[in-house]
Amino acid sequence: MSRVSVKVDKNNDLTKIGAAIRARRLAMEMSQEALADYAGIDRSHMGRIERGERNVSLLNILRIANAMNCKALDFFLDADI
Incomplete structure (x- = not known):
């Protein structure tokens, strides 16, 4: 089985998840840097996740x-996936 990459994300699911994360973060009035710090993720990687440029792992979603x-489920519900 081949790996899922941004190039084969025909439904734009990565973009939808990233947008859901960003919308929730902004609603909380939290900076991207603060979220990345709290989550233990590099800030530049967090930016790529929010833009749908990275295939975010389940562990990072958690x-x-x-x-x-x-809940991680909230991102999927917000993204309507």
Whole structure:
């Protein structure tokens, strides 16, 4: 089975998840740098996740959700995936 990359994300699911993370972060009035710090993720990597440029791992989704005091499922529901 081939790896999923941004180039084969025909449904733009990575972009949708990234947008959901960004929208929730902005609603919390949290900076991208603060979220990255709380989640233990490099700030530039967090930016790529929010722009849908990275295939974010499940562990990173869980770290981000924990840092935002929400469930990982919330990102998928917000993204309507």
